[in-house]
Amino acid sequence: MKKQNLLFLIIYPITFLFLIFTGCKKDDDDETNDPTPRQIVVSTSAISNLTTTSATCGGNITDDGGAMITIRGVCWNTNPDPTINDNSTSNGSGSGLFNSSLTGLTPNTQYYIRAYAINTNGTVYGNTLTFTTVEATLPELSTTNISSISFTSATCSVQITSDGGLPLNSKGICWSTYPTPDINSTIVTNSSTSESFSCNISGLAPNTVYYARAYATNSVGTGYGSILSFTTLDYSGSINFFSSISLTSAYLAPSSSEYVNAVTGVTYNHAASGSNNATFGFISGGVSNGATLYTKSTDMTISATPNPWTNESYLAATTLTESEFDAITDGADLLTAMPSIINASKVNNLQDGATNSSVRVIAFIDGSGKKGLIKIPESITNNNDQVLTISIKVQQ
Numbered sequence: 001m002k003k004q005n006l007l008f009l010i011i012y013p014i015t016f017l018f019l020i021f022t023g024c025k026k027d028d029d030d031e032t033n034d035p036t037p038r039q040i041v042v043s044t045s046a047i048s049n050l051t052t053t054s055a056t057c058g059g060n061i062t063d064d065g066g067a068m069i070t071i072r073g074v075c076w077n078t079n080p081d082p083t084i085n086d087n088s089t090s091n092g093s094g095s096g097l098f099n100s101s102l103t104g105l106t107p108n109t110q111y112y113i114r115a116y117a118i119n120t121n122g123t124v125y126g127n128t129l130t131f132t133t134v135e136a137t138l139p140e141l142s143t144t145n146i147s148s149i150s151f152t153s154a155t156c157s158v159q160i161t162s163d164g165g166l167p168l169n170s171k172g173i174c175w176s177t178y179p180t181p182d183i184n185s186t187i188v189t190n191s192s193t194s195e196s197f198s199c200n201i202s203g204l205a206p207n208t209v210y211y212a213r214a215y216a217t218n219s220v221g222t223g224y225g226s227i228l229s230f231t232t233l234d235y236s237g238s239i240n241f242f243s244s245i246s247l248t249s250a251y252l253a254p255s256s257s258e259y260v261n262a263v264t265g266v267t268y269n270h271a272a273s274g275s276n277n278a279t280f281g282f283i284s285g286g287v288s289n290g291a292t293l294y295t296k297s298t299d300m301t302i303s304a305t306p307n308p309w310t311n312e313s314y315l316a317a318t319t320l321t322e323s324e325f326d327a328i329t330d331g332a333d334l335l336t337a338m339p340s341i342i343n344a345s346k347v348n349n350l351q352d353g354a355t356n357s358s359v360r361v362i363a364f365i366d367g368s369g370k371k372g373l374i375k376i377p378e379s380i381t382n383n384n385d386q387v388l389t390i391s392i393k394v395q396q
Contacts, residue, residue: 040065040124044074044115045097047131052107052165055133058091058099059115059126067119069093074100076113081128084116107136107165137164139171139216143225151206151233151370151395158214158225160195166218173199175212179229183215183222207234234331316342318373320361325375331395338363338371370395 041063049056057074075088082088089100105111111133115126140162148155156173172189174181188199204210210232214225316339328334342365362374372394 037067037121038063038065040069040117040119040121042072042115042117042124042126044113044126044129045099047113047129050131050134052134052136053103053105055102055105055111055131056099057102057113057115057129058097059117060097061095061117064095064117065119065121065124067121069095069117069119071118072098072116074102074113074115075125076102076111078109078111080112082112082114083125084118084123088116105133107133109133134165136166136218136220137162138221139164139168139218139223141171141214141216141223141225143173143212143214143228146212146228146230149230149232152204153200153202154204154210154212154230154232155198155200156212156214156228157198158190158196160214160216163216164218164220164223166220169217169219171197171216172214173201173212174215174224175201175210177208177210179211179227181211181213181227182224183217187215204232206232208232314342314365315344316363317344318361318363320373322360322375325361325373325391325393328373328393334373334393334395335371337373342371 040061042059042061045058045060047055047057057076059072059074061069061072070093071090072093073084073089073091075082075084075086077086087102089102091098091100102113109132110130112128112130114128117124117126139160141158141160143156144159145157146154147157156175158171158173160168160171170183170189172187174183174185174187176185178185188201190197190199201210201212208231209229211227211229213227216223318337318339320337324337328337342363360376362376363371364374365371372392375391375393
């Protein structure tokens with residue numbers, strides 16, 4: 001019995017000390033082999049450079065959690081708590097500050113955004129911020145000037161001061177004879193990227209009041225500049241009268257190479273164009289015009305020629321007599337005498353003698369839109385050494 005007690009007294013303390021020792025060692029191992037990693041510390045930077053469709057944000061990683069940051073950026077959405085599965089940027093790796101650019105946003109829309117960081121331990125997000133994009137507006141622009149007004153055209157200048165925060169889909173000039181032209185009226189577009197540009201308005205009617213204004217369109221709608229009015233020049237005010245242009249000698253060759261009207265500065269040119277024909281022309285307003293007379297023994301043909309006339313020049317026979325031609329003194333009389341349709345490339349059977357003289361006055365419209373009359377009076381019927389004298393009255 002004494003031996004058993006003695007054995008108990010010896011084994012019990014040893015066992016107790018062993019248990020204490022092994023328990024302490026386990027606690028030490030737990031402290032040195034903690035399986036829980038440190039948390040990444042990342043914050044979301046303030047929003048800046050806010051526009052209708054873009055913004056700037058970023059973040060700051062102050063603790064990588066004990067593992068290298070492999071991807072960092074920001075994520076955003078129109079719903080709270082955005083994740084990298086929503087819209088996001090990727091802005092390099094590592095700790096510290098970084099910036100992010102957001103594009104493709106919708107104007108006047110609230111977004112939620114936060115920074116994120118990724119390492120081998122996972123993804124951590126920063127604090128969530130909210131922002132609202134700028135509201136888009138109509139473009140702002142002005143109709144600055146109308147210049148170079150002619151009988152059928154004018155030039156309009158434009159200055160765009162704001163695109164409304166969105167790309168422009170179209171820009172240019174709209175015009176009408178009504179006081180409030182819009183893009184449903186006649187327009188001319190401009191494809192340049194400049195904020196200041198000019199547009200040429202063509203196809204106008206003489207002596208007519210027009211209203212014009214600039215326009216520019218984005219996805220919000222169309223903005224307009226101020227309305228300016230202008231009046232095209234009046235053809236009916238006066239005329240240029242060139243009389244007694246003589247085409248002489250054999251084969252109807254001209255007697256000289258050109259005629260100059262000292263008052264108007266308009267030059268008339270005519271030159272031989274082969275046997276039994278002659279070409280005459282004139283230059284008015286910078287546009288060359290002309291015609292060719294083809295003669296036979298008893299009749300004659302007049303044709304609008306491409307050179308010096310443009311392809312937009314046309315002719316028409318009239319029933320005017322020589323005296324009626326001579327009585328025309330101004331543009332109003334000339335326009336009254338013009339036929340309603342002038343669309344022929346040539347007029348045949350012009351009589352160069354008194355017999356069966358059917359056409360004496362030919363109407364024309366030149367390449368610049370000006371109208372006029374050519375008088376081909378009676379002349380000798382002899383095909384040799386004949387002399388033909390013509391006269392022209394044309395709008396200034």
